[in-house]
Amino acid sequence: MTGHDPYHRAVAENLPRVVERIAAAAERSGRDPGAVRVVAVTKGHPPGAIEAALAAGLRDIGENRVEELQWKAPLFEAEPVTWHAIGHIQRRKAAGAARLAALIHSVDSLRLAEKLSRLGVAEGRRIPVLVQVNASGEATKGGFPAARAPDEAVAGIARVAGLPGLRVDGLMTMAPFVADEPTLRATFRTTRAVLEAARGIDGVEGRELSMGMSNDYETAVEEGSTMVRLGTTLLGRRPG
Ligand SMILES: *Cc1c(COP(=O)(O)O)cnc(C)c1O
Numbered sequence: 709m710t711g712h713d714p715y716h717r718a719v720a721e722n723l724p725r726v727v728e729r730i731a732a733a734a735e736r737s738g739r740d741p742g743a744v745r746v747v748a749v750t751k752g753h754p755p756g757a758i759e760a761a762l763a764a765g766l767r768d769i770g771e772n773r774v775e776e777l778q779w780k781a782p783l784f785e786a787e788p789v790t791w792h793a794i795g796h797i798q799r800r801k802a803a804g805a806a807r808l809a810a811l812i813h814s815v816d817s818l819r820l821a822e823k824l825s826r827l828g829v830a831e832g833r834r835i836p837v838l839v840q841v842n843a844s845g846e847a848t849k850g851g852f853p854a855a856r857a858p859d860e861a862v863a864g865i866a867r868v869a870g871l872p873g874l875r876v877d878g879l880m881t882m883a884p885f886v887a888d889e890p891t892l893r894a895t896f897r898t899t900r901a902v903l904e905a906a907r908g909i910d911g912v913e914g915r916e917l918s919m920g921m922s923n924d925y926e927t928a929v930e931e932g933s934t935m936v937r938l939g940t941t942l943l944g945r946r947p948g
Contacts, residue, residue, distance in 0.1 A: 715753070715760035718944045723764050726925075726941060733929035744929055747792050747918075749939035751776060752946035755783050761942070762787055770794045770813075770937050774801040781808045794880075794918075794937055796850055799823045806835050813880040813918045813937075816840040816850035821868040828873025835873060838880040838918050839865050843898035844891070846884055858901040862909070865902070869911030878916030878934070879903050883924050892924045896931035 723746075731741035748761040749770040758769055758780065767788055771777040772795025781791055793809035796816060802823045805812055815821050815837045828835040845855030854861035869876045881899040883892045896919050906912050920928025922941035929936065939946065 715757045715943060716763060719748075719760045719764045719766075719942060722942050722944075723766070726938060729926055730929055730936065733926040737930045737932075739929070739932070743934055745935045746942075747794070747935055747937045748942055749794065749921075749937050750780070750943065751795070751939065752948065753939075753943055754947075755780060757943050758784060758789070762789065768792060768935075770939075772796075774798075774804045777808050778804050792937075803827055811836050811838065811877065813838045813935075814840050814850070815868060815874075816852070818864065818867055821871055821874060825871035825873035830873075833873070834875035836875050836877050837868075838878050838916060839868050839876060840880045840882075841865075841899055841902050843881050843895045843902070844884045844887075849882055849884075851881065854898055854902050858898055858905050861902050862905050865906045865912065866909045869906075869909050871911075874911070875914075876912045877914030878912075878918065879906075880918035882921070883919070883928075885923070887924075889927060892927050893931060896920075896924075896928050896933065900932045 730744050734741040745768055747768040747770040748766045750757045751772045768790045770792040790810045791808050792811050793805040794813045797805050799820055806827050824835050840851035841854045841861045842849045842851035843854045852861040852864040879899055883895040916934050917932050918935040919933040920936035922938055925936040
């Protein structure tokens with residue numbers, strides 16, 4: 709147990725504050741705090757971090773690399789974990805992500821979407837995904853471009869949603885890491901506007917908005933996030 713104790717302590721200390729801040733942010737914007745899910749992002753941490761998150765009652769666990777998902781998931785086969793694939797996925801790793809993740813947040817290109825759809829069709833199911841949108845215009849961010857106008861991304865989303873092996877549950881975005889509050893807010897607001905614009909497209913089934921990380925989740929919740937992806941503020945800094 710010794711190796712796990714720091715993580716149990718960290719989550720026990722940090723989770724109540726996070727939950728409180730999510731509730732306050734939801735209330736500020738007239739939303740139901742219960743409509744926001746916490747995805748504990750355990751990338752770069754040992755399995756003890758996942759144990760601690762589970763012990764604290766969290767069930768949604770996010771990994772950004774498929775390889776890491778692949779070695780960690782079998783360790784928790786007996787646990788009620790809902791795995792989330794949140795990082796860029798190379799097409800040759802798509803099958804691994806589709807097999808293990810309950811939700812893939814990071815469908816950032818039509819080619820990846822097509823690959824995943826073929827897997828879904830072969831398995832006779834629709835793989836639950838979020839379409840990643842680049843709402844900030846940063847060249848380093850992946851996703852369907854939406855920074856100039858929300859409508860820009862809608863055609864791409866429609867093509868993804870039209871694929872027979874996918875179920876589009878909503879959208880995901882990443883805000884610029886170093887940004888002032890108005891810029892963060894604009895990124896989240898644009899993403900929500902894209903989802904509004906994509907509403908009614910055949911195959912866009914869900915209303916999920918995966919937005920908000922440790923440094924910006926309160927703003928994201930104010931702007932409609934239904935899933936915040938939290939690593940550092942829950943677990944502390946990643947080792948190494
Ligand atoms: C690492 C990561 C996070 C969590 O980052 P923190 O700043 O540690 O909360 C969220 N989303 C994605 C896609 C990530 O890769």
